[in-house]
Amino acid sequence: MRLVFAGTPDVALPSLEALAESDHELVGVVTRPDAPSGRGRRLVASPVAQRAEELGLPVLKPDHPRDPAFQESLRALEPDCCPVVAYGALLPQSALDIPVHGWVNLHFSCLPAWRGAAPVQHAIWAGDEVTGATTFRIVKELDAGPTFGVMTERIRPRDTAGDLLARLAEGGAGLLVATLDGLADGSIVAREQEADGVTFAPKISVEDARVDWQVPGHLLDRQIRACTPAPGAWSTFEGQRLKIGPVLVVDEQLPAGRLEVRKDTVLVGTSTHAVVLGQVQPFGKKQMPAADWARGARLASGAHLGDSPGQEA
Incomplete structure (x- = not known):
């Protein structure tokens, strides 16, 4: 043809x-x-x-x-x-x-x-x-x-x-x-789609990709992977956007949004299990491992991801 x-x-x-x-x-x-x-x-x-x-x-x-x-x-x-x-x-x-x-x-x-x-x-x-x-x-x-x-x-x-x-x-x-x-x-024949099982997949917006740390960890894992590479999942840190790469759910618990900074890993709390951050991209900078970001920003455990009440991104 x-x-x-x-x-x-x-x-x-x-x-x-x-x-x-x-x-x-x-x-x-x-x-x-x-x-x-x-x-x-x-x-x-x-x-x-x-x-x-x-x-x-x-x-x-x-x-x-x-x-x-x-x-x-x-x-x-x-x-x-x-x-x-x-x-x-x-x-x-x-x-x-x-x-x-x-x-x-x-x-x-x-x-x-x-x-x-x-x-x-x-x-x-x-x-x-x-x-x-x-x-x-x-x-x-x-x-x-x-x-x-x-x-x-x-x-x-x-x-x-x-x-x-x-x-x-x-x-x-x-x-x-x-x-x-x-x-x-002529060996193939078109078949009408089934009426049952129809679901829709609209374009995912930047706002859809915003991470809510009050959500259970396994659902955040799905959201972040679904939004990688585009439009890119994100949260905020000190009022500025922080892009979030794929995370790993671990069998630990922290308050939602709370950062736990360790030697080579950075954990964040969710409503269920905490997640280990992978790659992050601070505003105006290149993508980097979360541990490097934590060292460069001199983060200590107890810092928080996500906006404080009333704060705009």
């Missing part, structure tokens, strides 16, 4: 590479427009755009896929199907109707569970033991189209969202190619 791939971030690259090496004809790529990056805020092409240009593929960067000029350019490429991985924009029906076999999305959950922008983060936060990836035909309703194939992946006890997403991106690339193979030879 003639394919036009749609994707934007690094997580889409394994699928782009797999499609470029497949028996299908990859004739173009759709991605989000160049975006400001770095301290200079200069415009930088997306990871997918950069790799597509290296592969010598035409790259379309519409401000929005409803733009008539974009749709005309897409139509001129005559795609049989448009595979999608983390493109990042809603597709209007006029664009969905262009390829014969529609737009086939690789979504990082076992649909109908965790429809939405942050399925991997929500699966970890909820304490799911297994997740996966699903290929489905995009329809107007969010992640509700008929499915083609699914793969499963165990969520490991120390997985961050970044760890799990990397594995799903690699495994999902093979699933996406297999789905397109099946569409090409």
